[in-house]
Amino acid sequence: xxxxxxxxxxxxxxxxxxxxxxxxxxxxxxxxxxxxxxxxxxxxxxxxxxxxxxxxxxxxxxxxxxxxxxxxxxxxxxxxxxxxxxxxxxxxxxxxxxxxxxxxxxxxxxxxxxxxxxxxxxxxxxxxxxxxxxxxxxxxxxxxxxxxxxxxxxxxxxxxxxxxxxxxxxxxxxxxxxxxxxxxxxxxxxxxxxxxxxxxxxxxxxxxxxxxxxxxxxxxxxxxxxxxxxxxxxxxxxxxxxxxxxxxxxxxxxxxxxxxxxxxxxxxxxxxxxxxxxxxxxxxxxxxxxxxxxxxxxxxxxxxxxxx
Amino acid sequence: xxxxxxxxxxxxxxxxxxxxxxxxxxxxxxxxxxxxxxxxxxxxxxxxxxxxxxxxxxxxxxxxxxxxxxxxxxxxxxxxxxxxxxxxxxxxxxxxxxxxxxxxxxxxxxxxxxxxxxxxxxxxxxxxxxxxxxxxxxxxxxxxxxxxxxxxxxxxxxxxxxxxxxxxxxxxxxxxxxxxxxxxxxxxxxxxxxxxxxxxxxxxxxxxxxxxxxxxxxxxxxxxxxxxxxxxxxxxxxxxxxxxxxxxxxxxxxxxxxxxxxxxxxxxxxxxxxxxxxxxxxxxxxxxxxxxxxxxxxxxxxxxxxxx
Numbered sequence: 101x102x103x104x105x106x107x108x109x110x111x112x113x114x115x116x117x118x119x120x121x122x123x124x125x126x127x128x129x130x131x132x133x134x135x136x137x138x139x140x141x142x143x144x145x146x147x148x149x150x151x152x153x154x155x156x157x158x159x160x161x162x163x164x165x166x167x168x169x170x171x172x173x174x175x176x177x178x179x180x181x182x183x184x185x186x187x188x189x190x191x192x193x194x195x196x197x198x199x200x201x202x203x204x205x206x207x208x209x210x211x212x213x214x215x216x217x218x219x220x221x222x223x224x225x226x227x228x229x230x231x232x233x234x235x236x237x238x239x240x241x242x243x244x245x246x247x248x249x250x251x252x253x254x255x256x257x258x259x260x261x262x263x264x265x266x267x268x269x270x271x272x273x274x275x276x277x278x279x280x281x282x283x284x285x286x287x288x289x290x291x292x293x294x295x296x297x298x299x300x301x302x303x304x305x306x307x308x309x310x311x312x313x314x315x316x317x318x319x320x321x322x323x324x325x326x327x328x329x330x331x332x333x334x335x336x337x338x339x340x341x342x343x344x345x346x347x348x349x350x351x352x353x354x355x356x357x358x359x360x361x362x363x364x365x366x367x368x369x370x371x372x373x374x375x376x377x378x379x380x381x382x383x384x385x386x387x388x389x390x391x392x393x394x395x396x397x398x399x400x401x402x403x404x405x406x407x408x
Numbered sequence: 409x410x411x412x413x414x415x416x417x418x419x420x421x422x423x424x425x426x427x428x429x430x431x432x433x434x435x436x437x438x439x440x441x442x443x444x445x446x447x448x449x450x451x452x453x454x455x456x457x458x459x460x461x462x463x464x465x466x467x468x469x470x471x472x473x474x475x476x477x478x479x480x481x482x483x484x485x486x487x488x489x490x491x492x493x494x495x496x497x498x499x500x501x502x503x504x505x506x507x508x509x510x511x512x513x514x515x516x517x518x519x520x521x522x523x524x525x526x527x528x529x530x531x532x533x534x535x536x537x538x539x540x541x542x543x544x545x546x547x548x549x550x551x552x553x554x555x556x557x558x559x560x561x562x563x564x565x566x567x568x569x570x571x572x573x574x575x576x577x578x579x580x581x582x583x584x585x586x587x588x589x590x591x592x593x594x595x596x597x598x599x600x601x602x603x604x605x606x607x608x609x610x611x612x613x614x615x616x617x618x619x620x621x622x623x624x625x626x627x628x629x630x631x632x633x634x635x636x637x638x639x640x641x642x643x644x645x646x647x648x649x650x651x652x653x654x655x656x657x658x659x660x661x662x663x664x665x666x667x668x669x670x671x672x673x674x675x676x677x678x679x680x681x682x683x684x685x686x687x688x689x690x691x692x693x694x695x696x697x698x699x700x701x702x703x704x705x706x707x708x709x710x711x712x713x714x715x716x
Contacts, residue, residue, distance in 0.1 A: 118593075189593060285426075285497060288636045309617040312634060321708050323629045326620060328596045360711040394713060400629050401709050403668040405702060 104144040104349040105215040105242075106133050107234045108224020108338070109204065110154070110172055114184040115377060117191065117332050125378040126158050127183065129224035129248065132335035135382040136342025136369045137222075138165040139390060140350040145215040147171035147234060149207045151178040161383060171212045178203035191333045192307045211237040220349040222341060223247040223268070228260040235267055244348060246270035247299075248341055251277050266298040272341050274305045287312065288319070301359065303344070305337050313363050318356050322363040325371040325396060332377045336370045339382065343369035368393050412452040412657040413523040413550075414441045415542045416532020416646070417512065418462070418480055422492040423685060425499065425640050433686040434466050435491065437532035437556065440643035443690040444650025444677045445530075446473040447698060448658040453523040455479035455542060457515045459486040469691060479520045486511035499641045500615045519545040528657040530649060531555040531576070536568040543575055552656060554578035555607075556649055559585050574606040580649050582613045595620065596627070609667065611652070613645050621671050626664050630671040633679040633704060640685045644678045647690065651677035676701050 113127030130146045137144050145168035152175065159169050184198035209230055221242040223231040231247060247268040253261045254277065265271060271294060279285055282293035291302040291314035302314045308330065310323040343366035351358055368390060372381050421435030438454045445452050453476035460483065467477050492506035517538055529550040531539040539555060555576040561569045562585065573579060579602060583595060589605075590598035599610040599622035610622045616638065618631040651674035659666055676698060680689050 286634075286636055286638070288634045306617070309614070310631070319634055319708060320711075321631045321634070323618070323631065326596045326627055326629070328594055330594070357712070361713045364711055364713060398713075400627060401711075403628075403672055403709075404665070405669045405672060405706075 101143055102220060102243075102349045102352055103215060103218040104137055104142055104220040104222065104345055105147065105211065105218035105234075106130050106137070106144060106222045106224060106342075107147045107209060107231065108133060108222075108226060109181050110146065110148040110150050111181040111183060113334060113378065114182075114198070115332055115334050116186040118187065118189055119329070119331050120377065122377050124182065126161075127334060127378060128181065129226070129338045131162070131379060132338035132373065132382065133222055133224055133342035133345070134162060134167040135165060135379060136339040136373070137346030137349065138167055139343070139369065139385065139387070140346035141166070142346055142349045144168065144346075144349075145171050145212060145218070147209045147211055147215075149173040149175060149203045149209075151180040151203045152176040154180045165383075168212065168214065171210065171215065173210065175203045185334070187333065191330055194333075209234050209237075219243045219352070220345055221245045222345045223264070224338065224341070225250050228253055228257055228264045231264045232260070232267075235264070243352070244269050244345075244354060246272060246341065246345055248272045248337070249277070251280055254280050262297065265294075268299055270301040270303060271299040272303040272305060272337070272344075274307070274337070278302070278304050288314075291319075303363070305340060307333065307336070311340065311363055311367060313359055315356055315359075320356070320360045320363060322367040322397075323400060324367060325393065325400065327371065327375070330374045333374050334378065335382075336373050339373040340366035340370040343367075364394070364397055368397060409451055410528060410551075410657045410660055411523060411526040412445055412450055412528040412530065412653055413455065413519065413526035413542075414438050414445070414452060414530045414532060414650075415455045415517060415539065416441060416530075416534060417489050418454065418456040418458050418466075419489040419491060421642055421686065422490075422506070423640055423642050424494040426495065426497050427637070427639050428685065430685050432490065434469075435642060435686060436489065437534070437646045439470070439687060440646035440681065440690065441530055441532055441650035441653070442470060442475040443473055443687055444647040444681070445654030445657065446475055447651070447677065447693065447695070448654040449474070450654055450657045452476065452654075452657075453479050453520060453526070455517045455519055455523075457481040457483060457511045457517075459488040459511045460484040462488045473691075476520065476522065479518065479523065481518065483511045493642070495641065499638055502641075517542050517545075527551045527660070528653055529553045530653045531572070532646065532649070533558050536561055536565055536572045539572045540568070540575075543572070551660070552577050552653075552662060554580060554649065554653055556580045556645070557585070559588055562588050570605065573602075576607055578609040578611060579607040580611040580613060580645070580652075582615070582645070586610070586612050596622075599627075611671070613648060615641065615644070619648065619671055619675060621667055623664055623667075628664070628668045628671060630675040630705075631708060632675060633701065633708065635679065635683065638682045641682050642686065643690075644681050647681040648674035648678040651675075672702070672705055676705060
């Protein structure tokens with residue numbers, strides 16, 4: 101069976117949306133990616149760092165979901181990374197209220213032996229130097245390396261980011277970030293420029309407006325499922341990436357047709373993530389719920405027009 | 409063969425986009441709706457009004473596209489409706505620079521005899537009193553009545569608008585307008601509330617983010633085709649509506665599955681409209697181009713995941 105290695109934050113979030121507010125709850129890119137990927141019954145492991153304040157129960161919850169946590173370093177003297185944000189009525193917009201890097205400030209990732217030969221590697225949104233350090237520890241080139249990043253790294257560490265982007269197969273970014281990275285307003289042109297930077301596949305996440313995947317000759321679009329209530333968008337992008345990589349790790353098929361399915365599964369899982377605060381829904385989500393929602397995605401997108 | 413009656417503006421537009429600028433060119437909702445619907449080989453007629461300044465060549469162009477213009481009143485002493493606008497880099501946003509109602513100010517629509525029994529009726533964006541006057545002239549209730557409107561009428565003539573909305577089967581509005589009309593942020597909830605106002609079908613247009621159609625139990629999504637260049641979005645919504653109604657007029661099938669196809673054709677035709685300024689592309693668009701683009705829409709949206 102293939103293995104998926106995930107690098108990213110394991111963190112505390114405090115979230116305010118138009119529908120409510122949380123205290124510090126479990127969050128972090130690797131948490132969401134791991135939970136989402138776990139729905140495919142694969143073997144996955146997380147590389148991250150937390151502080152002495154991180155509850156053992158959270159690690160146990162991840163383990164219960166078949167996620168290897170031996171790569172999560174615990175710095176007893178330190179505090180866990182903390183992010184706090186407030187969403188607008190338009191949930192695509194948010195303000196960051198607090199960012200405390202804490203133990204993340206000097207994070208030195210160590211890939212556990214059991215995962216140095218993982219076939220699939222997901223580099224969650226982190227300093228590009230950390231992403232590069234993980235790539236270098238892999239004993240053989242994974243079949244597929246995906247990278248998530250954000251405008252902050254484009255603004256502050258662009259050269260290092262471009263070095264990592266050169267080495268990956270898939271990049272997942274949002275529409276504004278694709279425009280910033282490429283200097284092109286049209287997403288079609290943006291994807292073309294980003295292909296030239298390295299990634300064969302460009303995934304552009306548009307939040308409630310869905311996601312696009314481009315390779316050099318194809319494009320596919322997965323809508324977000326229209327929901328009565330979007331409660332909390334935190335982690336939706338990471339959950340999308342986890343579903344995408346989890347499905348590919350399970351199927352090991354890198355044809356564009358299978359990439360389409362992976363994007364649909366990503367959107368499927370993200371549609372659950374936003375229904376409750378934090379990881380609440382993802383922790384209890386069942387296979388039968390995922391399969392039912394797949395039927396909804398088919399009804400939402402499939403049509404039958406005979407060509408003349 | 410079924411007939412489609414179209415009510416709406418026939419106008420002059422002056423447009424500025426990040427990619428260029430036009431003098432006064434042919435525009436208007438009924439113009440775009442008519443040109444788009446004409447691609448389905450149906451019999452359509454336009455009810456509108458223009459001034460003595462309106463070139464005969466424009467009327468001839470419409471006639472050449474199988475559009476009956478006998479319902480377009482020519483007020484020799486008056487001037488044609490004129491709109492001027494400027495689009496931002498985000499082409500979903502635009503500023504109106506000039507609106508001169510001119511002959512539209514006291515427009516009294518007269519449906520030509522040949523169309524008082526039309527089976528399909530498209531009420532383009534106009535004063536709701538004009539839309540109502542047309543409904544009242546129909547000698548039998550059309551099979552399907554669709555209405556397009558905008559925030560301006562919600563702000564200024566809401567009661568009259570609600571009276572017309574009661575009488576139609578389909579409403580087409582954009583996402584912000586759906587939120588304004590319903591008081592609901594979630595588009596799913598907005599559609600539910602708008603169903604209660606009358607329309608069985610609610611079509612929500614999201615510009616470059618595609619379009620949704622809801623009936624009471626179903627939802628379907630058609631993306632906009634990702635394009636290298638969107639040159640001028642003017643008329644895209646009307647072209648969408650024209651494709652939607654043109655296809656339904658041709659097929660006369662009001663099942664939700666056929667509505668899905670109609671939305672795909674609407675999005676298909678709109679994707680051509682935006683490629684050139686004004687009506688330029690729609691005037692010369694061929695069947696074979698439309699069919700080729702249908703293949704692109706299939707590639708963009710169709711996937712094949714076997715359910716467990």
